[in-house]
Amino acid sequence: MDFDGGNKRVFQRIGGATADAKYQKVCYHWQAGKCNRHPCPFLHGELPPSNVNGMSSKRPHGQGSSADSGFPGPRRSPNFSGASTWGRAHGGGANRIVRKAEKVCNYWVQGSCSFGDRCKFLHSWSLGDGFSLMTQLEGHQKVISGIALPSGSDKLYTGSKDETARIWDCQSGKCIAVINLGGEVGCMISEGPWVFVGIPNVVKAWNVQTSTELSLSGPVGQVYTLVVGGDMLFAGTQDGSILVWKFNVVTNCFEPAASLKDHSLAVVSLVVGANRLYSGSMDHTIKVWSLENLQCLQTLTEHTSVVMSVLCWDQFLLSCSLDKTVKVWVANENGNLEVTYTHNEEHGVLTLCGMHDSQGKPILLCSCNDNTVRLYDLPSFAERGKILSKEDIRAIQIGPGGIFFTGDGTGQVKVWNWLAEPTTSAQ
Template sequence: MMCFHGGNRRVYNRLGGPSTAPTDSSKNQKVCYHWRAGKCNRYPCRFLHGEVPDPSAAAAAATANGSGSPKRFSDDSGFSGPAARRGPNYKKTRVRKTEKVCTFWMQGQCTHGDRCKFLHSWSLGEGFALLNHLDGHQEFVTGICWPGSETLYSGSRDGTVRAWNTSSGECVSVVNLGGEVGCMINEGAWVFVGIPNVVKAWNTQTNSDFTLSGPVGQVYAMATSDDLLLAGSQDGTILAWKFNALTNNFDPAASLKGHTRAVVSLVVGAKKRLYSASVDHSIKVWSLDTLQCLQTLTEHIDVVMSLLCWEQFLLSCSLDQTIKVWVATEDGSLEVTHTHSEEHGLLILRGMHDMESKPVLLCACNDNSVRLYDLPSFSERGKIFAKQDIRAIEVGPDGSGLFFTGDGTGFKVYKWAEAEAIATS
């Protein structure tokens, strides 16, 4: 908009340069009041439906691209699409945003609106959207699982497991376990919950439940393989139970020792391999046939927080601010083939496919955020923010496009958009 001040009167020039109309028709040089409000229905209208760009901005653009013509926009049309149709105060409210959520907006108290330099959103990026935010837990959410029924389960350090109706988003029941939930997983109809010194097992179809004793301290990680349930505990031991179909119970099967401090992540990979990550900075590779340790990986220099098996690769993340990608050599041992560095410590890795079947890596950092990356390029897809550290990430059933992030205020439900929706947005 080009605006000249003459006393208290403003005169707006026509698009394309100075007006050549006679002075007695200067009333036609005014911008239509109704057009600015998006309500003009007169055709033709005797007032202007457009405004002249600020010449100082055009000059700055020419300087920026080192040419004598204005810098063109990304669509190479010379216009910015919808932004070109915004009202005369658009330039005054356009603010360069920082990648930080406004703390006042979180509390519903920000008075700056669009002029705020901080984000008024829980995410950055395209192709996914927040569907719901489910509150109720009083402490960090540490586990989320969805057996595929109409009920989703969440566990928390507040010592409870909550069941949520996936259609209404309402909490339908609360179970008080009497101890902090360290982790949750599900296998088929079974839901397993790790709390101090025990693992709780529920069958959501038969409503049967079991208490599996043996762990020493908090159970931070669990995994399943065939008929085995494995749990990593605070004392560094990995316990295994085998499901007995005859007795409909879980029998103790083995105790895997080797870590010197707490086991915080377990994942089962190809060739019947179990991978364990520990506070002792190491990753151990175990054979599920022999239950023996095959290799110890020590390239991380801080706590190894999470592991992920993706095709033939093993991915690990650590508080040392790195993600390492491991691949098997000819002799079967693992070595690092790529290291991705972050500015903050990393807490959780999860992998999924978007609605175009593209692989996406979700990485929770200890700055209250989740980074989303395309694999294998590690090009950034977006960021998700929270008020507190995100201690749980889980993905929905294949093809659903759903994923969940849990923090100290509850958990949020996100969904990838269909390819057609992204193309037309």
Template sequence: MGIKTARSTVGWPQKSGAHYNQRPTAPTSRKVCSYWLEGRCNRNPCRFLHDASLPRNVYRRAAKQSSYMPEDRSGKGPESSPVNSASSTSRERGDLSKDKNPQKPQGKVCHYWMLGNCVKGDSCPFLHSWFHGVDFALLAKPEGHKQGVSGIALPSGSTKLYSGSKDGTARIWYCHTGKCDQVINLGGEVGCFTCEGPWVFIGMPNTIKAWNIQNGASYDIGGPVGQVHALEVAKNMLFAGALDGAILVWKGGSEADPFQMAAPLMGHTRGVVSLTIGRDRLYSGSIDRTIRVWDLNTLECVQELVGHTDVVMSLLCWDQYLISCSLDQTVKVWGVATEGGSLEVAYTHHEDHGILALSGLMDACGKPVLLCACNDNTVRLYELPSFTERGKIFSRREVRTLQTAPGGLFFTGDAAGMLTVWKWLDSPKSQKEQLPHSMESC
């Protein structure tokens, strides 16, 4: 496929170590200052030792200086940085000097700011923003869930967003205001959400709840073993991954009995945690580290894909390719490499952390963008097929749920219960580039 990895990093000028070891007055104690060891001592002189023999990776502080980074001497203010900070006011005022507005490192967000207690304000050397990137913006952070968000759905034609959580509730939100319309107590943890037409399906322990949002009909579909983490709908069939390795199948029946169980798909030796559908195929990812390809017409397994060395957490169909991610810190792109139509690995993208979820959408110029949630509490955004980085989203906890919607909207849900609404910004009208790739989001 000729895919290349392209990454960009922003350097940060460093001063010599001598700058941090200025001590105008000798200490009065031989004890090492514990605040200095943490880079938080604000006394100069300090009556305790600031020992220069300690490892250089300990940040030292001279009087009235940052405990984390030196000042920027590059002459570049924040205007030159591609960082998009919705919470920073210094750029809007434009009344601070360049020395007081150092360029922020793109990959570092202030964790104290995330918790609401950073005291440095504009002088903090780390980002005070939930993201960096110039192509998208944060719209809202609807609050309400008490535990991790594990499912998000925006049914076709609906003006309301549905979310489920490990706190045992589903919430319905007004899309235009972000306010919660209804809280539904489900009586158990939500493992996943999916929707098809007027139906919303919710994966629960040992059952699936089906809810018709048009007429209010609801059903409890029994059969799964353990928590249901993956659901898909195709060809008038509902598929559910079970923890015993089976993929349960229900076919549409009568109005009185709309879900009639068919024979399960057997093959995985451990739990099925990811499903996606594309090109008349069902793809399943498992704790057994394999991916199985099922023919939707015959419901038979036509191929087993072996390549990951840990749990296959998420699957996505893009054009003629299958994209998979795993806790083994890789994203694999599978393409057709033989006359028989079998899939083989065409490209492997490596991350520094395990990968939890994938989703995809088209930007305003028609370019496909891959959303990649990692277990370091970030979501990376990559342009396909080059894997050029387009931005990064930060969260207090790991993002386990990604969902896209028409109009450039996409949603993230993290393990702390935070649901966030994002939107791609309109690109300049002069950019007319269109790519002939379609994205099917799982």
């Protein structure tokens, strides 16, 4: 991934004029083909595409072939046409979801709602089309802080602040092992056959192929974030340091290499791309580091609160913050990153994850601290759907074949997949 030079261009999200909410709602009984009210106070037709404030025309779906469903993540590059397209609706890019009240029915959750289809609240954990809930994994008692799928394994690993890691069989969905770690899991990642877990004052490393177990000492306080770049492992810690280990092939061990100390507060997000390391911190900044000499090349100061997540995709860097924004960065003629688009949310943004849907279109999953994950088409930021949860979703992980995972504050892990033939309502 190389950053291209380009002009700095900032675009505002396209919005529509508001109207009387009562008469701007689509009748969901009509959508189900069974409205018997004459006259009905709600619309028996879709809203025009200029309305982006709640409901709009259903999304047209082509018959295109599915994209490669490997692990897209930060390293796959959707073919964005350039910085000038950020935030612009195209391809029917108005808000496409059709919704009832955006609240899950508590009685439905308990299995006792007597209203059925007549209930004004949601009887599902999602809004939107093209994706569905496959199953739920129960067992953790506190917030899920990491999800990992090591290469060459048919097992899913999850980490939680309940001080345990759990191993799940991907075929049966059953928990086959619980590992007591003696400390809250701050993060969990996988790279090849390795699973790395950050807990206070140490990083645990497991090789699922050789059953090797290592403890990497050096961190001070909680390890909030981990990333692998080249032959190096990076850990962002509570004291503001980024610790670096290099992998020694001969000894099959990770050896301490450096400690990067430019941040003034805890480092909570790391990503590698374009031969750079990007670090987001509670000090409101993002720092850009050279992977060649581990020197800080640039400090980005446009966020006004904690930088919760950073994501590399194509020639862009995306970042999100508790300041309620997602920022898109691109390199200028001098090679320095500048904001080319700012997307505003109503709530603080917790984590970002990128993937492709079943039609090969790039999708940004954006978790907010109102217990939801917004799904956006890129680069238009047109809302595609929404995932709801009992508590905030802190962990999102991409799997093979259009599968993805979300982990929330209750300790529940949900497994989702993109549908090969998208439907017109959430499953």
